[in-house]
Amino acid sequence: MVSASIVGVLAGLILAPLLGGIINRVKALFAGRSGQPLLQPYRDIAKLLRKGAVFSTTTGEMFGVGPAIGVAAGVVGLTLLPLGGSRAPVAFSGDFLLLLGLLALARFCIVLAALDTGSAFEGMGASREVAFSALAEPAMLLAVGALVRATDAQSLSAAVGAVWKQVWQPSMPAAVLVAAALAVVLLCENARIPFDDPNTHLELTMIHEVMVLDHSGPDFGLVLYGGALKLWIFSALLAGVLVPVRCGSPWLDAVATVIGTFCVAAGGGAVESTMARLRLVRVPQLLVGAAVMAALAVLLVR
Amino acid sequence: MGWEIDPILVTLVLVNLLLLGGSRLVTCIRLVAVQGVLLGILALLVQVGWSPTRAVLLAGGSVLLKGVVFPRLLSRALRGAEIRREMEPYVGYTPSVLLGLAMLALTVWVSSRLTLPLPAASHLLVPVALFTTLTGLFLIVARRKAITQVLGYLVLENGIVTFGIALSHEAPLSVELGVLLDVFVAILVMGIIVHNIREDFDHIDTDRLASLKD
Numbered sequence: 001m002v003s004a005s006i007v008g009v010l011a012g013l014i015l016a017p018l019l020g021g022i023i024n025r026v027k028a029l030f031a032g033r034s035g036q037p038l039l040q041p042y043r044d045i046a047k048l049l050r051k052g053a054v055f056s057t058t059t060g061e062m063f064g065v066g067p068a069i070g071v072a073a074g075v076v077g078l079t080l081l082p083l084g085g086s087r088a089p090v091a092f093s094g095d096f097l098l099l100l101g102l103l104a105l106a107r108f109c110i111v112l113a114a115l116d117t118g119s120a121f122e123g124m125g126a127s128r129e130v131a132f133s134a135l136a137e138p139a140m141l142l143a144v145g146a147l148v149r150a151t152d153a154q155s156l157s158a159a160v161g162a163v164w165k166q167v168w169q170p171s172m173p174a175a176v177l178v179a180a181a182l183a184v185v186l187l188c189e190n191a192r193i194p195f196d197d198p199n200t201h202l203e204l205t206m207i208h209e210v211m212v213l214d215h216s217g218p219d220f221g222l223v224l225y226g227g228a229l230k231l232w233i234f235s236a237l238l239a240g241v242l243v244p245v246r247c248g249s250p251w252l253d254a255v256a257t258v259i260g261t262f263c264v265a266a267g268g269g270a271v272e273s274t275m276a277r278l279r280l281v282r283v284p285q286l287l288v289g290a291a292v293m294a295a296l297a298v299l300l301v302r
Numbered sequence: 303m304g305w306e307i308d309p310i311l312v313t314l315v316l317v318n319l320l321l322l323g324g325s326r327l328v329t330c331i332r333l334v335a336v337q338g339v340l341l342g343i344l345a346l347l348v349q350v351g352w353s354p355t356r357a358v359l360l361a362g363g364s365v366l367l368k369g370v371v372f373p374r375l376l377s378r379a380l381r382g383a384e385i386r387r388e389m390e391p392y393v394g395y396t397p398s399v400l401l402g403l404a405m406l407a408l409t410v411w412v413s414s415r416l417t418l419p420l421p422a423a424s425h426l427l428v429p430v431a432l433f434t435t436l437t438g439l440f441l442i443v444a445r446r447k448a449i450t451q452v453l454g455y456l457v458l459e460n461g462i463v464t465f466g467i468a469l470s471h472e473a474p475l476s477v478e479l480g481v482l483l484d485v486f487v488a489i490l491v492m493g494i495i496v497h498n499i500r501e502d503f504d505h506i507d508t509d510r511l512a513s514l515k516d
Contacts (some may be wrong), residue, residue: 082346172309173307173309173311173312177312178474258349266431284396285323285396285399287393288323288396288400289319289323289399292319292399292402292403293316293398296312296315296316296319296403296406299406299407299410300312300426
């Protein structure tokens with residue numbers, strides 16, 4: 001007897017890179033191109049894992065360890081992540097703090113690896129990444145805090161499981177605000193367009209991309225996979241709020257949430273195709289706006 | 303009842319926060335217009351139960367004035383002036399938004415301790431009314447341009463109207479119509495004043511008027 005929660009983790013591990021493929025296909029659709037195959041991210045990762053790596057002589061231990069910790073944190077984070085009504089394999093009171101901590105740990109190690117190269121350029125990217133996440137994390141914490149406060153649950157699984165009965169039904173505006181804040185944080189944390197352009201390789205504009213420039217081969221493959229896991233965690237969490245299908249059967253709930261996750265990715269692609277990147281000075285304003293929306297949701301729920 | 307009007311109240315709060323964080327004057331004027339229209343809908347939803355004619359009359363008048371006439375007047379005052387943005391406010395935009403959040407928390411706390419003579423239609427109505435009033439006051443105090451201060455005055459008035467909606471069947475129709483008329487005259491006069499300040503001094507920064515000596 002395989003429980004739905006274990007399958008949820010496996011689905012996350014297997015399907016995570018697919019989200020990037022969906023985003024790229026939606027962007028191609030908007031631009032009128034046929035686009036790369038849906039499974040291209042898998043091929044990229046497989047190709048990179050087979051390649052050899054080049055290490056600069058200035059790098060130390062941390063350079064190689066960073067991407068591995070990034071993936072490890074993502075995998076552990078997946079075990080805490082509920083898929084809609086189906087509980088996560090690991091759920092205890094306060095586990096949402098651990099999930100946020102794991103995401104922070106992954107970022108911290110990637111940043112350290114970037115600084116380890118000794119390149120001023122990567123240092124600049126690292127500094128931007130940290131500056132943005134310092135604003136995105138309070139927003140995320142407030143959004144999840146609103147969910148937890150509304151549902152009176154201690155664990156993320158219980159909070160997301162009760163999102164329809166305890167958040168949408170009594171106070172729809174609060175649910176919409178939480179979803180909006182989570183969506184903004186998703187775009188920021190995963191270096192998507194209003195904050196960072198994943199396609200750009202222009203020195204002064206890229207943020208996340210610049211931190212991983214020196215990684216090559218398997219290390220870069222791990223960076224890509226870790227990024228995909230992170231995108232999956234955020235999208236599944238957002239889908240858990242946006243798709244409040246709670247029909248009692250964990251399997252159906254999980255399937256609905258996975259479909260919701262794909263829709264979130266498609267929505268991200270649509271945002272990316274229709275919006276321009278924000279000027280750097282506007283980014284903190286948008287993130288503060290997200291934090292304010294989440295705080296408003298905290299005040300709204302009783 | 304609460305289920306229908308809560309989204310409107312939350313939108314009102316969001317409009318207030320956008321006003322605190324927005325620098326483009328045209329956008330601010332539009333936001334205040336949106337707020338006026340929302341207030342009209344709110345009044346209609348809350349009051350239509352006990353006197354439909356009166357509610358429709360008041361809501362219609364308020365939407366017409368605040369949603370159409372005031373924005374026109376203000377845009378006209380703005381048109382000749384070579385300003386599009388409120389530059390260098392006394393309090394920056396991001397701090398303003400954060401202060402707005404603090405004000406919102408304060409009003410939620412205050413209204414939870416406030417005993418009303420009769421129950422409000424929604425537990426959010428009173429905090430939102432107080433918050434809108436505070437936002438208006440804040441805009442008057444923390445912004446430099448005369449036009450933004452006029453907008454602050456309008457937002458302040460919107461907050462008081464919201465408070466009136468919470469306790470509306472206490473106020474007679476003539477009082478509410480009188481208030482609308484007063485606001486109309488006030489905006490008209492302020493529009494003319496802004497226009498004249500600009501004609502004479504080529505700017506509408508009120509802080510520079512402090513050094514005027516006769």
